[in-house]
Amino acid sequence: MDIYDCILEKAKNANRAARTLSNMSTDIKNAALIKMAEELNKNKDDILKANMLDLEDAKSSGKNDAFIDRLTLNENRIESMASGLMKVASLPDPIGEVTRMWKKSNELNIGRVRVPLGTIGIIYEARPNVTVDAAALCVKSGNSVILKGGKEAINSNLAIYNAINKGAIEAGLPAGTIEFINMTERKAVEVLMKLNEYVDVLIPRGGSGLIKSVVENSTVPVIETGIGNCHVYVDSSADLTMAENIVINAKTQRPGVCNAMETLLVHEAVAEKLIPHLTETLSKMGVEIRGCLKTKRLIPDIRLATAEDYAQEFLDLILAVKVVSSLDEALDHIYKYGTKHSEAIITNDYTSSQRFLREVDAAAVYVNASTRFTDGEEFGFGAEIGISTQKLHARGPMGLNELTTIKYIVYGEGQIRE
Amino acid sequence: MDIYDCILEKAKNANRAARTLSNMSTDIKNAALIKMAEELNKNKDDILKANMLDLEDAKSSGKNDAFIDRLTLNENRIESMASGLMKVASLPDPIGEVTRMWKKSNELNIGRVRVPLGTIGIIYEARPNVTVDAAALCVKSGNSVILKGGKEAINSNLAIYNAINKGAIEAGLPAGTIEFINMTERKAVEVLMKLNEYVDVLIPRGGSGLIKSVVENSTVPVIETGIGNCHVYVDSSADLTMAENIVINAKTQRPGVCNAMETLLVHEAVAEKLIPHLTETLSKMGVEIRGCLKTKRLIPDIRLATAEDYAQEFLDLILAVKVVSSLDEALDHIYKYGTKHSEAIITNDYTSSQRFLREVDAAAVYVNASTRFTDGEEFGFGAEIGISTQKLHARGPMGLNELTTIKYIVYGEGQIRE
Structure with a gap:
C-alpha cells in the first residue's frame, strides 16, 4: 500500500x-x-x-x-x-x-x-x-x-x-x-x-x-x-520588590518555555531604583542582560540590545531590557514586538492597570503576576493540549x-x- | 504601485x-x-x-x-x-x-x-x-x-x-x-x-x-x-399533516438557499400514507421528484434517484426521496450524504427525537421544525455574516x-x- x-x-x-x-x-x-x-x-x-x-x-x-x-x-x-x-x-x-x-x-x-x-x-x-x-x-x-x-x-x-x-x-x-x-x-x-x-x-x-x-x-x-515573546512592564507606581520577584520568576523559573519572559520594560521613573539591583540578582542566576542605551547607562557592562533582541524569543537565560518614558511607549513596544501570547504589567495605578488589560492584545494579560501562569493546569483546566497563539x-x-x-x-x- | x-x-x-x-x-x-x-x-x-x-x-x-x-x-x-x-x-x-x-x-x-x-x-x-x-x-x-x-x-x-x-x-x-x-x-x-x-x-x-x-x-x-445538503426525515410516529407542512416549507419557501431541504427520508410505515399525497402537492408547486425504487412504486411517474441525486445540493425545485426501514437507516443516509448543515426529524416518539438530536452531526438539528430556520436572524442573533459549515x-x-x-x-x- x-x-x-x-x-x-x-x-x-x-x-x-x-x-x-x-x-x-x-x-x-x-x-x-x-x-x-x-x-x-x-x-x-x-x-x-x-x-x-x-x-x-x-x-x-x-x-x-x-x-x-x-x-x-x-x-x-x-x-x-x-x-x-x-x-x-x-x-x-x-x-x-x-x-x-x-x-x-x-x-x-x-x-x-x-x-x-x-x-x-x-x-x-x-x-x-x-x-x-x-x-x-x-x-x-x-x-x-x-x-x-x-x-x-x-x-x-x-x-x-x-x-x-x-x-x-x-x-x-x-x-x-x-x-x-x-x-x-x-x-x-x-x-x-x-x-x-x-x-x-x-x-x-x-x-x-x-x-x-x-x-x-x-x-x-x-x-x-x-511562540511567546512575552514582556513584563514595570510601571512608575510599581511595588519594586513585587516587580523583582515577578521578573525573576518569569525569566528564570523555566526559561525554555513559551510563557517565560523575554523582555523587561521599565518606566524611567523607577529605572534607577530597579534595574541595577534586579539585574545583579539576575546575573548571579546566570541571566545575560542586553539593554537599551538608558539601561546601559545604569549598568555599563552589558551588550546593547538590537531590534532583533527585542523581536526574539530567546527561550534561554537572556533578557532584553528597555527603559520607557510612559505606559504608552510600553504599549507601543509590545504592539510592535509582542507575539500576543502573555504580557504583564506591574503597577499600583488603577488607570494604568485598566489600560494595560484593555489595550494589550494577547492571549493572556496580567496585572501584578508572572507570565508563567499561562498554562492549562494553572488556569484550572486540568490539562492542556497546547497554547493557541491564534485568535480563531x-x-x-x-x-x-x-x-x-x-x-x-x-x-x-x-x-x-x- | x-x-x-x-x-x-x-x-x-x-x-x-x-x-x-x-x-x-x-x-x-x-x-x-x-x-x-x-x-x-x-x-x-x-x-x-x-x-x-x-x-x-x-x-x-x-x-x-x-x-x-x-x-x-x-x-x-x-x-x-x-x-x-x-x-x-x-x-x-x-x-x-x-x-x-x-x-x-x-x-x-x-x-x-x-x-x-x-x-x-x-x-x-x-x-x-x-x-x-x-x-x-x-x-x-x-x-x-x-x-x-x-x-x-x-x-x-x-x-x-x-x-x-x-x-x-x-x-x-x-x-x-x-x-x-x-x-x-x-x-x-x-x-x-x-x-x-x-x-x-x-x-x-x-x-x-x-x-x-x-x-x-x-x-x-x-x-x-x-453548502447544505439538508434532509427531513419523517419517522413512523410523525404527525403527517405537520410533516407535509414542514417538507413543503423546507423545500419550496426559498429553494435556492443553503438551509433549504434537498432530500426527504420517509419511514416505510408511513410511506404509503405520506408520499403520494405530499408529492402531488409538491408537483403542483413545480417540484420535480426523484425517488428510490420504493418511492417509484408509490408514484410511478418519477425519475429514479441516483447516488448523485442524494449527494447533490439542488438549490432548485427538485427533491430526492428515499423510503427507509428504520431510524438507523435514516441516520446512516444522513451520515453518508449530509453536509452537516441542517437536518430535521418529524416524530412524536421521544426516543427517536433524542437519538436524532444526539446522533446527527450537523450545525443545526431539528425536531418538528423546518430546516429553513438555520439563520442568524431566526436564531435571534439579530444579523448574520454567513453560516459556518466547519466546526472550528x-x-x-x-x-x-x-x-x-x-x-x-x-x-x-x-x-x-x-
Whole structure:
C-alpha cells in the first residue's frame, strides 16, 4: 500500500470511529483512560527498550542535550504519563453540556450543545509524552485522534501507542479511536494536511519550523500553537520588590518555555531604583542582560540590545531590557514586538492597570503576576493540549473544552418559516 | 504601485485601524453605523449609476437572470441596506463582555473577556449588499475589514464603499477601518490569502468554487461557509399533516438557499400514507421528484434517484426521496450524504427525537421544525455574516459574537509560579 492510501485509510478509520465516540458514555471513556494507564505501566519494559533505540540514534547523530532530554523516557516519566491519563479520567466530561438555551417568539426552543470536533490530527516532534497526552484529551472529549510524531521518536511512540491503543480497544472504544502513523516519510504529513473530508482539525506541536510548515501547507483547519515573546512592564507606581520577584520568576523559573519572559520594560521613573539591583540578582542566576542605551547607562557592562533582541524569543537565560518614558511607549513596544501570547504589567495605578488589560492584545494579560501562569493546569483546566497563539476557535491554553465545537438543537412543534 | 504592495498597504492600514477600533466605545461605533446609513441614502444616485454600469456588463456578457437579480440595486434595496446598518447599530455590543471569571487557590482572578478578532477579510462575489452587511457587522464587533468583491460588481461595490467609508471616517472611526480592494485581478486575492501577519481571518461568501479556492490556498485562517445538503426525515410516529407542512416549507419557501431541504427520508410505515399525497402537492408547486425504487412504486411517474441525486445540493425545485426501514437507516443516509448543515426529524416518539438530536452531526438539528430556520436572524442573533459549515471557531449562523475571540485577563497581587 502506498503512503497516500495508508494515510487515507487511517483517516477514514478515525473518522468512522469519531461517529461512535461522539456518543460514547462518560463512564466508558473514563474506563478506557484508566485501562490505557494500566497498559502503559504494564508495558514499561517494552517502551523503555524502544526508547533506547531512539536514544542511540539521537546520540549517534549528534543531537544536543536538550533534545536528548526531551526524548528520554524512564520509569518515572512513564508513570507520570500514566497518572496524566488517570487525571484526565477524573476531569468533567465537556460533551453534552448545553451552554445556553432560549425560546424564540415562535416558540422554537434553541440550544447550544457542546459536541466533539470529530477527528483531530496531532503533528509533533520528539517528545514521546505528547503521544499519551494528546490521546488522553482527545478520548475524553469524544474525538478520535491521528498521531504523527517525529521520526526521532518513532520507536518510543510506537511502543507507547501499542500499549494505550490496546487499553482503549479492550475498554470498548471503537477501532480507529487512536490512529498512529507509523512512518517517517515527509509525504505522510503532506497527505494528512489535505484530507479535509476526514480530518476536522490539525494541531501542530513543536518548534516554529514545524508550525509554520503546517500553517502554510494544510487545507485542513489548523490551530496554531506558536511562540511567546512575552514582556513584563514595570510601571512608575510599581511595588519594586513585587516587580523583582515577578521578573525573576518569569525569566528564570523555566526559561525554555513559551510563557517565560523575554523582555523587561521599565518606566524611567523607577529605572534607577530597579534595574541595577534586579539585574545583579539576575546575573548571579546566570541571566545575560542586553539593554537599551538608558539601561546601559545604569549598568555599563552589558551588550546593547538590537531590534532583533527585542523581536526574539530567546527561550534561554537572556533578557532584553528597555527603559520607557510612559505606559504608552510600553504599549507601543509590545504592539510592535509582542507575539500576543502573555504580557504583564506591574503597577499600583488603577488607570494604568485598566489600560494595560484593555489595550494589550494577547492571549493572556496580567496585572501584578508572572507570565508563567499561562498554562492549562494553572488556569484550572486540568490539562492542556497546547497554547493557541491564534485568535480563531481557541486562544491561550487549550483544555478539553477547546477540543469541542457546538451544535444547535432545535425543539419545535411544527414551526415553518413564513 | 504593484498589486502586492497595494494589498499589503491596505492590510497594514486595516491592521493598524484594528488596534484603535478594538477599544472604541460602543457609542462611537453606533454613531458610525448610523452615519454610514445616512451616507448610503444620500448617495443613492451615484450608487445606482455605478450599478447600471455593472448591469450593462453583466447583460452584455450573457449572465443569467438569477445573477442579474443578485447584482441589481434599486432604491428599495439601498434603503434596505441602510436599515440593515441601523439594525446593527441597535444590537448589543459583544465586546468587553466577561463571559466567566474565577478565582484560583493562589488568589489569582482569571477572566475571559470578549475581544475583536482584529482584521477580517471578506471575499465575495456579485452581491453588492455584502459590502454593507460585512462592514456593518465588523465595525460593530470592533474589527477592521478588508472587502474584496467580485469583478462583476466592482462599480457598485466601489460606490457603496465610498459612501459608507465616508460615514465611518466622519463619525470618528480610524482610517483603514473599512478597506476596499478596488481591483479585479486574481492576484489581489492570492496576496490577501497569505498576509497572516496582518489579517486574522478570511470569510469567503459565495459559490462552492470560490470557497474551495480560498480554503485550499489561504494560509490565513478561514471560516468556511459552505453548502447544505439538508434532509427531513419523517419517522413512523410523525404527525403527517405537520410533516407535509414542514417538507413543503423546507423545500419550496426559498429553494435556492443553503438551509433549504434537498432530500426527504420517509419511514416505510408511513410511506404509503405520506408520499403520494405530499408529492402531488409538491408537483403542483413545480417540484420535480426523484425517488428510490420504493418511492417509484408509490408514484410511478418519477425519475429514479441516483447516488448523485442524494449527494447533490439542488438549490432548485427538485427533491430526492428515499423510503427507509428504520431510524438507523435514516441516520446512516444522513451520515453518508449530509453536509452537516441542517437536518430535521418529524416524530412524536421521544426516543427517536433524542437519538436524532444526539446522533446527527450537523450545525443545526431539528425536531418538528423546518430546516429553513438555520439563520442568524431566526436564531435571534439579530444579523448574520454567513453560516459556518466547519466546526472550528464557529458553527452554524454567525452573528456578532462569532466575529470575536477572547482574551484572558488575570488580576494578581504579586503571584509567581512555584
